Amino acid sequence: MARRRLARRQSMTKRVHSIAVIAGDGIGKEVIPAGIAALEAAMRGTGAELSFTELPWGCEYYGQCGRMMDRDGFERLATFDAIYLGAIGSPTVPDHIAVWDLLLPLRQRFQQYVNLRPMRLLPGLSSPLANRGPADIDMICVRENSEGEYAGLGGRLHVGTPHEVAEQTGLFTRHGIERIVRYGFETASRRPRQLLASATKSNALRHSMVLWDEVTESVAAAYPSVTLRKYHVDALAARMISHPQTLDVIVCSNLFGDILTDIGSALSGSLGIAPGANINPERDYPSMFEPIHGSAPDIAGKGVANPIGAIWAGAQMLDHLGHRDAHDRVVGAIERVIASGRSRTPDLGGQGTTRELGDAISSEI
DSSP, X not given: OHHHHHHHHGGGGOSEEXXXXXXXXXXXXXXXXXXXXXXXXXHTTSSOEEEEEEOOOSHHHHHHHSSSSOXXXXXXXXXXXXXXXXXXXXXXXXXXXXXXXXXXXXHHHTTOOEEEEEXXXXXXXXXXXXXXXXXXXXXXXXXXXXXXXXXXXXXXXXXXXXXXXXXXXXXXXXXXXXXXXXXXXXXXXXXXXXXXXXXXXXXXXXXXXXXXXXXXXXXXXXXXXXXXXXEEHHHHHHHHHHOGGGOXXXXXXXXXXXXXXXXXXXXXXXXXXXXXXXXXXXOSSOEEEEEXXXXXXXXXXXXXXXXHHHHHHHHHHHHHTTOHHHHHHHHHHXXXXXXXXXXXXXXXXXXXXXXXXXXXXXXXX
16 A cells, blocks of 8 residues: 555656546436546646546446445555546435445545535525625535544344334544544635634534534644634534625534535535535545535436536546646636526526536636
């Protein structure tokens, strides 16, 4: 692993970056091609390029092979510089199988403990919140991604009987909390407002969230320039709606972040524009980049899915690989196309197709 780690850390200076592509299920197969086209456009003239390897894993693969990915899937993926994921999920495969046989094991095995999700209202889009503009909704969520409520601990007894019992256990470690909170402070310290909101529920969760609060306070001492505010997660959800302009960076546990970022993307105009990065900051393993919208089986195959979340997630991947300028070109193109009103998909109030919107962004790049 030491050799892989060195190679991955050197990948920022590579001429060719190796990318594993798992388009997955549903609209993932429609938005990822648009994302690849935009990334290739952004990398032209940079002196570096992306080499994509498509892997046919997901629920369709499960139907054929009884597995969500190959038996040596982890070993194969560990050789890449990054993973580009479309969506996982299908009505034909129970959600707990789809998620626990591919998505969450990847995040945990590869120590992708940072889930980074921007939540911005882009110029030209309307928020469901009245009288709110882009200056009011500009947040980023730093979500713990490897333990917490999604650690997978627990079980069921006496299944199918009147005495059936289910136990789901959250796992919180001082190490896990400290590293995600520190990442949250680092993120806040680089943003103009330098505000960090910590989502907790220590009034009711007297063990896990009390530890969360204690560790957060101890880390705060190293970041005097960042203003820390603690919110119970229910109050924070309400604040995102009533006073979004008071929030900047949010740091939270796995479950809390999963919920809050769906609220944030809805406030930003559509779930279809929201990107997500699953990051291993130490680069011991590849990081994974995906839109957060899921497989959306209700519109899969219709060619109307919004590709912006996938394209923006790809931009996050470029940034992680050391190409901040290319990231900025992609995000700038998204902003200009949205502001112009061109080729909007139905979720944005238009009649455009996935391909039309993707082509417009690639052309703008």
